[in-house]
Amino acid sequence: MAEAQVENEPRNLRCPICLETLDSPKALTCLHTFCEKCICKHVRGEGVEWTQADQRKCPMCRTPVPAPTAQQTPEDWAAKLPTISIIQASMEMDQTSKDTVVNCQPCLTDGKRNMCVAFFVTCSEYLCQVCYDCHKKFKMSKDHTITIPSTPDNSVLPETKDELFRCTKHMKKYTYVCLQDKDLCCSKCAVTDHKNCKDLFLIENVANGCKENSEMKKVLGNLDGLRNMFITLLENSSIILQIKEWTQAVKELTDVLEISTLEKLEQVYKEDALTISDQVAECKSAIAAVETSKNLLIEETKSDSDDTKTFMVLTRVSQQVKRYIQKHDVAQNTFKNVQILFERDKNFEGMIQTLSSLGQIIRKSCQLQGLSSDRSYEKSKMLLPCVQPDSMITFNAKLPDDEKCCNIYSGIFLPDDRFVVSDQRNRKLKLFDKCFHCVSYLRITEEPRFVCNVDPGTVAVTSSGQRVHIVSVANQIIKLNTLTVDGDCFGIASSEQNIIIDKFVQGQYFLDIYDMSYQVIRRIQRPNKTNSYYNTLSVSPDGKDIYCTGGNTICTIGINGKLINTFQSNDLTDALGITVDKNGIIYCCGCKSKTVIQVTARGRQLGVLLSNDHGLKSPFGVSLNDKNNKIIIFESQSEEMKVFRLI
Numbered sequence: 001m002a003e004a005q006v007e008n009e010p011r012n013l014r015c016p017i018c019l020e021t022l023d024s025p026k027a028l029t030c031l032h033t034f035c036e037k038c039i040c041k042h043v044r045g046e047g048v049e050w051t052q053a054d055q056r057k058c059p060m061c062r063t064p065v066p067a068p069t070a071q072q073t074p075e076d077w078a079a080k081l082p083t084i085s086i087i088q089a090s091m092e093m094d095q096t097s098k099d100t101v102v103n104c105q106p107c108l109t110d111g112k113r114n115m116c117v118a119f120f121v122t123c124s125e126y127l128c129q130v131c132y133d134c135h136k137k138f139k140m141s142k143d144h145t146i147t148i149p150s151t152p153d154n155s156v157l158p159e160t161k162d163e164l165f166r167c168t169k170h171m172k173k174y175t176y177v178c179l180q181d182k183d184l185c186c187s188k189c190a191v192t193d194h195k196n197c198k199d200l201f202l203i204e205n206v207a208n209g210c211k212e213n214s215e216m217k218k219v220l221g222n223l224d225g226l227r228n229m230f231i232t233l234l235e236n237s238s239i240i241l242q243i244k245e246w247t248q249a250v251k252e253l254t255d256v257l258e259i260s261t262l263e264k265l266e267q268v269y270k271e272d273a274l275t276i277s278d279q280v281a282e283c284k285s286a287i288a289a290v291e292t293s294k295n296l297l298i299e300e301t302k303s304d305s306d307d308t309k310t311f312m313v314l315t316r317v318s319q320q321v322k323r324y325i326q327k328h329d330v331a332q333n334t335f336k337n338v339q340i341l342f343e344r345d346k347n348f349e350g351m352i353q354t355l356s357s358l359g360q361i362i363r364k365s366c367q368l369q370g371l372s373s374d375r376s377y378e379k380s381k382m383l384l385p386c387v388q389p390d391s392m393i394t395f396n397a398k399l400p401d402d403e404k405c406c407n408i409y410s411g412i413f414l415p416d417d418r419f420v421v422s423d424q425r426n427r428k429l430k431l432f433d434k435c436f437h438c439v440s441y442l443r444i445t446e447e448p449r450f451v452c453n454v455d456p457g458t459v460a461v462t463s464s465g466q467r468v469h470i471v472s473v474a475n476q477i478i479k480l481n482t483l484t485v486d487g488d489c490f491g492i493a494s495s496e497q498n499i500i501i502d503k504f505v506q507g508q509y510f511l512d513i514y515d516m517s518y519q520v521i522r523r524i525q526r527p528n529k530t531n532s533y534y535n536t537l538s539v540s541p542d543g544k545d546i547y548c549t550g551g552n553t554i555c556t557i558g559i560n561g562k563l564i565n566t567f568q569s570n571d572l573t574d575a576l577g578i579t580v581d582k583n584g585i586i587y588c589c590g591c592k593s594k595t596v597i598q599v600t601a602r603g604r605q606l607g608v609l610l611s612n613d614h615g616l617k618s619p620f621g622v623s624l625n626d627k628n629n630k631i632i633i634f635e636s637q638s639e640e641m642k643v644f645r646l647i
């Protein structure tokens with residue numbers, strides 16, 4: 001048996017029989033876990049025959065253990081019990097952390113190895129006791145932020161209240177605030193980093209009333225939301241408890257099936273096993289930090305301190321909120337933005353003899369709620385659309401009077417489920433009803449290219465010859481107007497306020513932004529990564545971001561011309577057609593990868609919606625109908641179009 005010192009071991013990593021750290025952890029049907037040797041010894045019993053069934057029970061809850069075959073030895077039976085790899089990985093990570101010794105960094109420069117006692121965040125150095133004492137004596141470093149060595153370098157730690165009033169760069173008191181950058185400044189910061197800023201003011205001139213203003217309420221709300229978000233991430237690791245509750249109700253009938261379910265769960269967790277323990281600790285650390293920041297703000301609102309100090313506290317905590325958001329995103333990415341649920345099998349009671357498991361371990365894409373930030377379209381509890389099995393409909397766009405084989409360059413759904421396509425070879429704009437019958441078409445003198453909705457009854461189509469045609473599709477296709485532009489135009493997209501056209505002008509690629517009266521209001525130079533001949537565009541639901549494809553890249557560009565992010569993936573080669581659904585999820589075709597992928601507005605891949613397995617050969621264009629949950633794919637150099645239903 002183990003001695004008293006094992007009390008320092010985490011309780012869930014100890015064997016209930018020998019009280020030592022688990023060695024080759026094996027789980028019984030009740031989910032209690034033991035060393036392989038310990039459970040083998042227990043079921044064998046002292047002086048008891050292996051054939052006596054009353055000895056084969058869990059030593060913790062007395063649940064019957066599935067009977068072995070007559071040919072099995074106790075050792076063989078124990079070896080075939082499911083190994084809980086999550087616990088095994090946790091023990092390995094725990095042992096690694098114990099074996100790691102952090103040395104004093106200044107002493108290492110002299111060839112000495114002294115164990116550190118503190119980490120100075122401001123200097124980014126580990127210090128031993130001697131160096132620590134010296135560091136605290138110096139005027140310039142005595143107020144530096146300190147953490148204990150066991151705290152990871154990238155942990156989210158709330159700052160002390162005194163540090164909120166002092167510039168960490170120059171160690172001087174904050175006296176100014178830059179409203180342009182939303183940052184506090186000392187006198188040195190004001191003349192160095194903010195010398196060109198126009199909105200630089202003394203703090204006392206803008207701090208009046210900050211305890212009661214909307215910014216205070218917004219930050220407090222953000223802190224509450226952050227706390228809930230990190231708690232939700234922790235709940236993602238509680239799937240085993242859910243399975244135990246369901247298993248308890250039916251375990252007399254499901255001993256063997258439970259083992260099968262646990263094996264499926266182990267497969268789901270396998271890829272995340274090496275990181276889940278670290279992220280749980282990170283989430284707990286972040287929750288504590290958010291609570292500290294919230295209490296600090298509440299204390300300030302109740303205190304008698306002047307508005308100047310309160311304003312400085314509010315500004316610094318607002319900056320911390322941004323760091324907490326970044327921390328949450330890192331944790332969320334580690335968990336792969338997936339909530340793991342246990343779904344009961346509805347047919348279980350009536351069909352138990354035909355089942356192979358208790359239910360399904362399913363992955364559902366979700367977003368966390370409770371944060372007021374600029375992430376407008378990554379909303380909570382939003383299920384990721386997927387293709388309904390056997391829902392594909394293929395139809396041909398060629399008309400009887402077409403002189404050539406069709407080349408469907410692009411197309412769009414209209415709000416009433418009709419859709420418009422541009423046939424480049426036959427120089428036609430074709431209107432189809434929801435039953436895939438062509439009801440009208442318009443001949444165009446140039447080759448039509450990309451199409452976008454302007455309003456429910458109007459579309460715009462780019463064409464060769466530096467022209468954009470405005471066309472009515474209310475009943476029949478009728479050309480309303482033609483714009484002549486200053487360059488060869490390709491992709492086109494629109495929002496409620498603007499129309500964006502992709503152009504090639506004098507050897508350079510631009511995005512020209514028009515108002516709804518077709519007047520140019522801004523010109524943006526397209527990023528180099530998307531400088532290719534075929535470029536398609538789409539716009540975020542709020543009209544603030546433009547999504548542009550080219551090469552193997554998706555670029556997100558603000559309506560103000562600022563490059564926000566770029567996205568590339570092994571699942572996306574030769575990025576072409578692009579569209580966005582009402583929730584802000586981006587759908588993009590990879591012509592050479594034969595895929596349609598789903599990406600968030602922040603440039604994180606959610607999955608592959610369609611692939612060669614769905615019959616894609618060279619997807620060139622894509623359009624969505626959010627209302628009727630349909631997606632249409634246009635193949636390169638093809639007359640065929642494929643329509644899928646989404647669920």
